[in-house]
Amino acid sequence: MDQRITLITLGVSDLRRSTSFYEALGWRGQEVEETVFFQAGGMGLVLWSREKLARDSGVPGLPSGDGFDGIVLAQNLRSAAEVDELIARAESAGAAITRAPAETFYGGYAGCFADPDGHLWEIAFNPGLPLEDDGSLRIPELG
């Protein structure tokens, strides 16, 4: 597994409020389908519904105080085969697989695991978010 994080998704309860907050700090992002993508150095910071994020990550996660971090780290890879390989390796390492690798609604392939403290990782192949040669992620024009 490469030592790399390509996306961090923050679960938020009010997308408008959170987007305004980050904009007030000077961040500029792109909103697509109730999801806001900010370029953050060589990676992406994403704002998305906390409930959808929990569901999408395969954890029950309802309101806060439920043991769901509300944050998911992601490592994007270059193929579905690499996703299967890394999820299998995580399982061998003792991770709980919270979502088995499968095709995704965005035309990619991904799975999720929880580390020993329940911190979630999504391992994804997403043809819509291609990786640079050095493995960094440059968010394309999404509009």
Added chain:
Amino acid sequence: MDQRITLITLGVSDLRRSTSFYEALGWRGQEVEETVFFQAGGMGLVLWSREKLARDSGVPGLPSGDGFDGIVLAQNLRSAAEVDELIARAESAGAAITRAPAETFYGGYAGCFADPDGHLWEIAFNPGLPLEDDGSLRIPELG
């Protein structure tokens, strides 16, 4: 504020167990004073005691289920003055300042704020973790 995350710290309940887990995934880090630093692309991923992380971030945060994410994003800057400026800006943007900027035990200067959902950011000047010209963070030999 630059659109950049320089460190992600995962709060863990058993440093040994978590370090073994990430090592089993193939990650290699440096352990210094019960803290493990992994280079992760142009940033750092850090494992540290969940309780210490909560305390250090200015939130009560005891066991899980307390509303503490257990994850802190950080943006490292180049001076104490830049830290003050950004924390003030975050406060104007509506952030809760969970730890007012002050000198730190590692000879730096830092403060913490919570975004609208309580996701924590540490804004830090840390002379021991110098930034590259492009703003990325290269973890030095810490031994």
